[in-house]
Amino acid sequence: MKRKKSIKERLREWDADAFDLTERTAGPMHPAPAAPEEEKPEEPPAPERETRLGSRALRILYSVLAALFGTVMLSFLLATASELPPYGAAENPVHNAVSERYIRDGMRETGAVNIVAGVILDYRAFDTLGESHVLFTALTAVLILLLGEGVHRESTGQIRMQQDRIVTNTASVLTPIIILFGVYGILTGHLGPGGGFSGGSIVGAGLILHSVAFGYDRLGRYLNIKTFRIVCFAALAFYSLSKCYSFFCGANGLHTVFSPGVPGRILSAGLILPLNIAVGVVVACTMYGLFSVFQRGKI
Amino acid sequence: MEYFELLLLGLLLVCGISTCLTKNLLSSLVIFMAYGVIMSILWALLRAPDLAVTEAAVGAGISGILMFLTLRKLRDLKRKHADETEEKH
Amino acid sequence: MENFWQQLWNARIAVAAMTLFAVGFVTLLLHRNLLKKIIGLNIMETAAYLLLTSLGFIEGRLSPIVLGENTDPLLYVNPLPAGLVLTGIVVSVSVTAVMLALTVRLYARYHSLNLDDIYAMAQREHGVN
């Protein structure tokens, strides 16, 4: 039977591979890039050698210039920093009528005990609407780039990870807890720290752990690209439409049907809870989708 | 508490600068994830628990995972490329 | 001298954030390795968010989660910066994902992470065409 590799050996293996990637790159801030690597025989046949800005001297010059540029920029920024209002003082210009109203009336007006949730999902909901679409945009861009890449070749690391008993056993205990914690975060986002983004990414992390440990087959039955797209669509469309309704009512001075309810209850805070759920779903799907696309070129 | 904060700030600076200076991509990624964790603790100290949770999950977690995956994908591509060039010769 | 240290102490987070911003910026602009550029980008953005969060902090106050019915504005820190940063973190992770995907594509095509090398290769290919 083949001896299993220790973690240290694996790390070293990784290390060697990673090191290979860096061999032809020199940081601008290294005054003396290690020269011997250049003589490595397994340099790919591509014609880099003569194009690498020539010599070591040029590279050092580049580094020095970069450091100089950084220093100049840093001095400007530090001059600005020294003039900023003092840290932690209560009379800074930031603490004005805006934040005062958020704290004083936030719970009454939005129904959210967690004022941050009230601010991002009610007072400044337009930002957040944009933000959830940033995620959608990024996922679409990644799909354009990587969909269908590397399907023909399952990476070797994947298989090795799947056979690892430690990972499987740990994951079978941890996955439900992680996902439960994420769902709890999403559902109580208006009551305490948490909310759609953090809860959703925790759920996403749980899904990622599950697929690392048990492969994609089990999860793939529920989460293929079709359900994935429909779920994203439903969540985002719900988000846009409900916010459109609430903005429309707000701008035209109409009353909305959503009321803040009794702060502190789980079913309160009007739109914040459903919006948190929608955001959470989108974020969880996006995170898992990004992982899956990066890993094997499909969802 | 202030000293703890100062310590964290120092660590943050060390991590931030060293992750940009390290030549090895893997160690640089590990340091970067440490940077994310320190940042999330700092945000907890700054009374922003929402941020702390999100940064721990997103900044240190998901970004780090994606970067590791990229690194591994690059390694696979590199091996494949090496195999192909070997076959050619 | 006393005054200088006092000022530095008052601006400690701003100084750290600005330093990290400059480090990240220089890495993003001038480092040749694409993955390093992405790390630099992340450092730059988190540094900016650190500065923004520190603006909302007030010495000796609680995090903005209402305790009971007590909505006295003098009890809690400013919730707005935290909200903005929450938005920002998600934006930066999205951007990171796109950049990483681009890196994979570029590496698959040119087998290098060094942008100068890649550019030289692309120039040559183009010249041949």
Added chain:
Amino acid sequence: MAFSVNFPLFSIVLCLLCAVVSSLLPSKAARAVSIALCAALAAGAACLASYGVSVGKATEYLMGHYPHPWGNELRFGVLEPLLVSVFAVVMLLCLIGGKRYLAADLDPEKSNLYYVMCDLVLVSLTALSYTNDLFTGYVFIEICTIASCGILMIRQLGRTTLASVRYMIFSLIGSGLFLLGLILLYAVTGHLLMPNVKESVAALWAEGRYRTVLLMSMALITVGLGVKSGLFPFHFWMPDTYGYATPSSGGILSGLVSKGYILLLIRIVYGAFGTDIFYRSGISNVLFVFGACGVIVGSISAAREKDVSRMVAYSSAAQIGYIYLGIGLSPGMGVLASLFHILTHALTKPLLFLSAAELASCAGSRQRAVWRGAGHINRVAGFAFSVGAFSMIGIPLTMGFVSKYRFALAAFERPLLMIPTLIVLAVSTVLNGLYFIRVVVAIYLPPERRTDRVRITDHPAYAVCAIAFTAMNLAAGIAALPIVRLLESSLTLL
């Protein structure tokens, strides 16, 4: 309040919905959705602009139930809906005119995603034009960055991927600087909505407090948006980005996306900093210098380029230089000239990119050397390219002439900057003439070999788009006065 004030909200939500729906649809349906969306947006924005003219003041539209400074707001007078309407029309024509290349360049499985990205570019441009809040501006800048990178990299050649990486890096540098500037501004004013920021900035400036921070934040925001739109020292990503993208994307990126950032900058200068302070701070002079350098360097690089698409892209760098030069000149006439030039460039560049692609497909290559006689083979494209080229040179009857005339007029307001401006205008006109006329002459030389002529009916989509662009360009060039008056009155509403 008329019902049309709700159009900005509806158009933003409609764009978002269309983008999300398009990701589920097959490519043809997604294309139809995008085209319909552009048309709807253009119509809505035109209604809104006419409403703005009739009311004669800017409207502030609450996004939610809370008034400023607590809530989030949109704000629109005449300029914003007018530009949104132009953006939507240009995007519509780009999508129609580049149909042939889109079919060839896109992976059929992913081509619906191209239209998703187009919708997202459109929503970010709309939101950047309407928003009254700086942080919302930042969020939509990032959507715009990713989406415009998306429409660039969907053509999966090595060079395009490389171009998108460089484009992305410079965009991200720009948005990082913008973010820091925004944070600094927030730190000293405590507000994010532009009217409140303006009030606080004026008060702080009068008291002389936080001078460094204010200056730094103005500089960072200006430079950030400048980098993103390709101002002079950061223009070298442009030829690759615009030249290697599929022609529709090249048109959208050069004609619209960079203009969205510039429009945001103008609105921030007017709405958040206040023109007094901005023009007294000296940043405007820096913009003037970089703009002037950009004009010269862009024109020289274009003159040295043999690949026509890349040449047109370098000429974009010069045009962006013009726009910043105008902003740097003076708040009234200078910005007016820049605004007119934004329209000129938005209507001309896509036409040039599409026509260049069309002529290149006749000639078989994008190199100028082989274009001899291409204008005889494809008459529509030849005519359209010539009109676009004349407009970029600034020959009378085209829009380009009007914008150069306005730049010269604006220069007379600033005696100190008059001579340099006129020199820059003269030199760049000569250079523009040099490189564009060379191409125009080449395409109308008698062809070396007999080839079948391309008829209008062969590529009806392109013909429609070329005729529409040419007609708009000539119409606006001949009847420029009403447009200039409209822009002038809209500037007072900013």
